[in-house]
Amino acid sequence: MNKQLFVSFVILFFLFAATILVIIYGKGYQIDFQKGRPEIAGTGLLVATSNPDGASVYINDHLTTATNNTINLAPGIYKVKIAKEAYFSWEKTIKVEKEVVAKAQALLFSKTPMLEGITDLGVDNTVIDPSSTKIAFTVSSQSTKKNGVYILNMNAGPLLTLQGSATQIADDTTDLFSTAKLQWSPDGQNILATITNDARETKYLLTTNGFNQTPQDVTETIQTILDGWDSQVKLSHDSQIAGLKSNLQKIVNDKFSIIAWSPDETKILYTASTSGTLQPIINPPLIGSDSTPQHRTISKGSIYIYDIKEDKNFLILSSQDQSGKEFKLEWLPDSLHLLFVHDKKIDVLEYDGANETTIYAGPFVDSSVFPWPTVDKFVIVTDLGNNEISPNLYTVSLK
Numbered sequence: 001m002n003k004q005l006f007v008s009f010v011i012l013f014f015l016f017a018a019t020i021l022v023i024i025y026g027k028g029y030q031i032d033f034q035k036g037r038p039e040i041a042g043t044g045l046l047v048a049t050s051n052p053d054g055a056s057v058y059i060n061d062h063l064t065t066a067t068n069n070t071i072n073l074a075p076g077i078y079k080v081k082i083a084k085e086a087y088f089s090w091e092k093t094i095k096v097e098k099e100v101v102a103k104a105q106a107l108l109f110s111k112t113p114m115l116e117g118i119t120d121l122g123v124d125n126t127v128i129d130p131s132s133t134k135i136a137f138t139v140s141s142q143s144t145k146k147n148g149v150y151i152l153n154m155n156a157g158p159l160l161t162l163q164g165s166a167t168q169i170a171d172d173t174t175d176l177f178s179t180a181k182l183q184w185s186p187d188g189q190n191i192l193a194t195i196t197n198d199a200r201e202t203k204y205l206l207t208t209n210g211f212n213q214t215p216q217d218v219t220e221t222i223q224t225i226l227d228g229w230d231s232q233v234k235l236s237h238d239s240q241i242a243g244l245k246s247n248l249q250k251i252v253n254d255k256f257s258i259i260a261w262s263p264d265e266t267k268i269l270y271t272a273s274t275s276g277t278l279q280p281i282i283n284p285p286l287i288g289s290d291s292t293p294q295h296r297t298i299s300k301g302s303i304y305i306y307d308i309k310e311d312k313n314f315l316i317l318s319s320q321d322q323s324g325k326e327f328k329l330e331w332l333p334d335s336l337h338l339l340f341v342h343d344k345k346i347d348v349l350e351y352d353g354a355n356e357t358t359i360y361a362g363p364f365v366d367s368s369v370f371p372w373p374t375v376d377k378f379v380i381v382t383d384l385g386n387n388e389i390s391p392n393l394y395t396v397s398l399k
């Protein structure tokens with residue numbers, strides 16, 4: 001009996017000790033033999049992931065592991081590189097802290113992006129709807145019945161089924177809708193089409209759920225319609241601001257000229273409306289948050305992204321870099337990346353300004369670059385450098 005009790009005690013002791021060791025290891029502690037005797041040394045954890053997976057992870061230029069792995073590292077600052085053949089490399093300096101999980105999450109972009117056409121009628125005057133799922137455009141190179149205003153629903157199905165599947169909502173039999181300037185309503189249910197003939201403007205309100213047999217002329221009531229749209233935009237803006245902490249509300253109202261909220265509304269892309277310093281909202285700072293150096297001293301006219309969850313502020317484009325240049329910034333649907341259109345090229349960069357990568361530098365219409373509803377592609381308008389043909393909508397793959 002005593003022998004059985006002793007054996008049971010030993011088993012329980014080893015189970016208990018193993019449990020403690022598992023907990024200690026899970027917190028980032030490892031046994032260090034470098035000082036001649038075993039010591040438990042505190043480490044941090046780095047979780048390295050990539051999309052697509054199977055990429056190599058380099059720590060301070062040393063090949064260490066593959067992605068979708070967790071690495072134990074002594075506390076410190078590390079240069080992390082994630083690389084995969086045929087893709088642009090991802091690099092970032094990451095701070096590893098004791099008992100804290102740091103993340104290296106790399107979205108890798110293909111060095112050979114694929115272009116696929118999704119219209120064949122020739123497009124002009126493209127504009128994306130507020131939900132970033134539909135593109136309206138005009139067609140002017142076809143017959144009277146085929147010319148007019150079209151809508152492409154990017155959520156309609158697989159890419160192959162979208163080719164040539166845009167829906168016509170107005171033609172040129174009533175007026176020259178092929179020349180119209182288009183503006184979406186805030187709810188995406190209507191389009192305002194402005195047609196100029198001999199210096200005379202006519203404005204039509206088109207519904208987007210079908211063909212407009214008799215387009216509604218709203219020239220004389222346009223101000224009432226626009227005032228109503230402005231009220232909708234203001235109501236949405238006020239609702240978003242009201243969801244913030246009171247001290248952050250004051251900062252946003254006093255210092256931010258908002259360009260766009262991220263799709264998940266956790267980040268704000270904005271131009272600084274005044275110079276100053278952003279006081280901490282979360283104090284002490286969150287552990288394990290993005291360790292990219294931030295800019296809490298902001299300069300009027302510069303463009304930043306503020307991360308609401310982590311209370312971090314990152315410089316995207318200084319006012320000096322904007323001087324005399326045309327550019328466009330658009331959120332990708334993952335709320336982690338931006339499309340940056342400038343200098344006749346299209347880049348993708350992370351929300352903290354890191355890993356800016358040129359994806360496309362061929363011919364395209366600068367103002368007509370739009371995110372796809374998924375993060376694997378974006379849309380451009382191009383004639384592929386052939387002035388003899390009309391430009392069309394194409395997708396450019398990211399992966």
